[in-house]
Amino acid sequence: MKIASLLLAPIKLSEQILERLLFERRVPVLFVFAAVTLWLLSQAVQIRPDASFVKMIPSSHPYVENYLTYRDDLSGLGNSLRVVVQAEQGDIFTAEFQNTLKQVTDEAFYIPGVDRSAVKSIWTPNVRWTEVTEQGFVGGPVIPADYDDSEQALNNVRTNILRSGQVGILVANDFRSAMVQVPLLDKDPETGEKLNYQSLSSKVETLLRDKYQTDAVTIRITGFAKIVGDLIDGARSVALFFAIAIVVTLILLYLYSGSESGTLIPIACSLVAVIWQLGLLKALGYGLDPYSMLVPFLVFAIGVSHGVQVVNTVRLEQSLGAEPWLAARRAFRAIYIPGLTALLSDGLGFVTLMVIDIQVIKDLAVAASMGVAVIVLTNLFLLPVLLSFIGVGNKAVARMEKSQNSDTSMWQPMTFFATKRGASIAVVVALVALGVGLWGSKDLRIGDLDAGAPELRADSRYNLDNAFISENYSTSSDIFVVMAITPTQACTSYQSLAGVERFQQFLTGVPGVQSSISLADVSKRVTAGLNEGNLKWRTISRNQYVINASLGYVPAGFMNSDCSLLPVIIFLDDHKAETLSQLTHIIDDYAMANNTDELRFEMAAGNSGFEAATNQVIETAQYDMLAWVYGVVSLLCLLTFRSIKTVFCIIAPLALTSLLCQALMAWLGIGVKVATLPVIALGVGIGVDYGIYIYSRLNTYLVEGMSLKDAYLATLKTTGSSVAFTGLTLATGVVLWVLSPIKFQADMGILLTFMFLWNMLGALVLLPALACLLNARSAVTSAIKDGYQDSQDKGAL
Structure with missing residues (x-):
């Protein structure tokens, strides 16, 4: 006293x-x-609205630290937008639809703050098809350089899409819509300042939805930047x-x-x-x-x-x-x-x-x-x-x-x-x-308890757009990325690819997991193609020369430049707290049992990976916060009374x-x-x-x-x-x-x-x-x- x-x-x-x-x-x-x-x-x-992707995630959490370490190698797996162009009548194989999709792709490409090197749609040259013929491997961009809107050209596009493996990824399973994946940078390259999500969201609405949405075409947009933009508008x-x-x-x-x-x-x-x-x-x-x-x-x-x-x-x-x-x-x-x-x-x-x-x-x-x-x-x-x-x-x-x-x-x-x-x-x-x-x-739970963006109403335009993507694409908008780490230049070895394949097979039995994709899938698909498409060859070859041949062309985002990182991209049913908690515990157990000096699995990137990290921080911090707030208030009352x-x-x-x-x-x-x-x-x-x-x-x-x-x-x-x-x-x-x-x-x-x-x-x-x-x-x-x-x-x- x-x-x-x-x-x-x-x-x-x-x-x-x-x-x-x-x-x-x-x-x-x-x-x-x-x-x-x-x-x-x-x-x-x-004073102006201010929001940042990095500010929304716990930057010192191990998951986020792992992501930041390999951020440059995880192109498109961090902060990105997904723009879907939907045909209200018929399918995507019409000249009018393809022209609209091309314009939307070009428009999105030039929006300030977009990582232009990683933009993907069937109209971008980094999305290709491959095929093995009697003359060997042939392939090219899904939309060929000589595309001319003719019926024959549209049929070729249909064939190329089927050969590219993009059905369910960039093209809807029912062929009635197509997607443009738009990765974002943290800073506006023109100004050097951090990305203004309110401005970006406004430009996306003006340049994409308002400009191209008609009675024949609907534009749907999802992603963190769009959530923040809608929150600022609603706020x-x-x-x-x-x-x-x-x-x-x-x-x-x-x-x-x-x-x-x-x-x-x-x-x-x-x-x-x-x-x-x-x-x-x-x-x-x-x-x-x-x-x-x-x-x-x-x-x-x-x-x-x-x-x-x-x-x-x-x-x-x-x-x-x-x-x-x-x-x-x-x-x-x-x-x-x-x-x-x-x-x-x-x-x-x-x-x-x-x-x-x-x-x-x-x-x-x-x-x-x-x-x-x-x-x-x-x-x-x-x-x-x-x-x-x-x-x-x-x-x-x-x-x-x-x-x-x-x-x-x-x-x-x-x-x-x-x-x-x-x-x-x-x-x-x-x-x-x-x-x-x-x-x-x-019964109190940590994290989101609803699908979509729980910050917004269930009937909001964003959540309706998100529900459409989940229903019509094999790859949901809830992405969880596990990083498979190998020694330098060892990511294409048989041991590495086989280890990743076993991990993916293990994931098929995990509740909440829709599918997964990695470099191992690329190698298996191309190896089968090299052998007349025989399904018996759709496997990881033990012959390193065969593996090297199967990885002659690797799509962006499946390995890094020094071949020490293999991202395993996992598509989830949702990002509910229960789903993420169960998934992270299962992957943790698997990693502890299977990690070696030659291959280890580390979490996590993707929007669901960041959500999992956030949930873990909040689960621990909520009790620390309560202890501090009541401790401070009690101490002040004790000093006073x-x-x-x-x-x-x-x-x-x-x-x-x-x-x-x-x-x-x-x-x-x-x-x-x-x-x-x-x-x-x-x-x-x-x-x-x-x-x-x-x-x-x-x-x-x-x-x-x-x-x-x-x-x-x-x-x-x-x-x-x-x-x-x-x-x-x-x-x-x-x-x-x-x-x-x-x-x-x-x-x-x-x-x-x-x-x-x-x-x-x-x-x-x-x-x-x-x-x-x-x-x-x-x-x-x-x-x-x-x-x-x-x-x-x-x-x-």
Whole structure:
């Protein structure tokens, strides 16, 4: 406790210094805030959406490190687009369709950011057919140089496609569509800057879909860049929801406070906090990715939450006879320590997201914690100064006086939970809820639980396009790549190819695997062709000269330049968490049993390989994050209140809400992933404010000598009413997100609404119940005592 006193002493000193600075130099302070706000506003309007493929994956995970080591050799197996041209009537063997496919291929080839050397379609020269004739091997591009749109030329194309082995890969199984594979670079080669996925997605829509889609032809596009582009486009609805939330908050805050100034000033200060946050992010070189676009709303919500507490305290002081300047000064004094503790808990709680080694989550942590930091300035400092000029108005003061003097308060029934009987009932109900949460959360899963892009609605255009590809092509869009590593110049040896072939045969019995392809398949197919197509020869020859002959031409992506890498490309039914978890465990076991110095299997590349790595990081990090967020919040509460009992009273309701939130996720089929993992930390960070403010006010009345029941009633009439208002207002704002076209935003809306409401109920019901049963009345900090004594000593100010 001596350590706590030493730590609190500077805080008390800073309170006194800041109080004098803010309220004795109000006009200069306002000029400084205005100047900084104008500058940061000029920065904020320049902020742009920012997304990166590498930021979405855990760059230090072994799978991703393996991919990055061989990135240049895994052409097209990282970040890419798949563009499908579909004939609405007939098949692809018409002059009109082939002309459209050629134009789409050419158009995609010249889009900035495309790896042009690896673009593939039946119109690109790197897609060839081969055949063994009496004269030997013959072959050429699928679309010959003398193609002339004639019926004979189209028949030749049909024959070449069948001989090329591209049916189910670049050509649909039913011959009614064809695909263009468009690998992407990490940087735009023209500007040298990282690829702008919003711009790329827009160009793809304009140059490909809008330009070439007609009644006769449908264009379908999938890939990470398209998902991000659709997310950014859909996330623009955040601005609409943000505007609606501001209006709703404005109306509810006025109905609650009865004060124009007590409504407009907190809203204005919260908007200033958002401006500061966005401006600082831009100044520090950050952008807003699809996942951190929701953070400005959370900053606004936290600002309103703390602003309501300040307004409520000013109302209380004015109802006791203080002038606006004195009421605001006393409010600052009363709010400073609990407010700073709550905001520090928020900020450090968000910082704990940094333990998750995924850059997009780290960026979210930076954005959220930076937003909380500016709230300290705008809502803890600026707000009381503004209110010191005009106060909250006579109407609001009269309403507070009526509430304080009413004997039939609406809060009277709530004091039941501050009695032993009511507390016992509340704790029993909480224990039942704990059991429900434990039982429900056991079904919580890591990763995606749906096919396609779970971030988007099931009926979104992207997911419909993805479903079409999965149904009509043998190679799904869910690709998992295992890297077979050999010594230099040994990838074409019999031992290497035979080892890869055995691995592929093993994969045929793995659930979720559609098919696989590797250099071994190329060698077997060509060897059979060299022997008149006899199926008996469709095998890996033990004769190295035969193998060398079979690999005279190797398609790009099947081996690297120094012949030390053999990618095994695995096509999966889906990328659901269960599929990926089972596959990685099976491959791990196989590798441990079969790896040698001459051939070893390492994971992983492909979109599903990165998804598997992400799932593994999240599975481990979610518990680290929870331990850190609760550890930090508990430590700050302990330093402030200096009582383990008090800490338990504040933290227990939050922990119960987190557990119930996990059960809700399991029940709704929402997996723990990049989009949803931060929700729990955000919910805890905001929810802890309720408990801190309730307990601070409760202890203030206990110091005055009130019984727990009377102190709690007085708390409910002041801080309790503002906590209830804040919880309901925030829940009303975020519940609108369920209407978003972006599914992960709708999921976050459901989860945050649940956490706001349950954290509010926990602070209003379970916290006083625990305080009653634990006899926490004696757990009063000297900081609260000092704050109360200061208010008595300086009452004549």
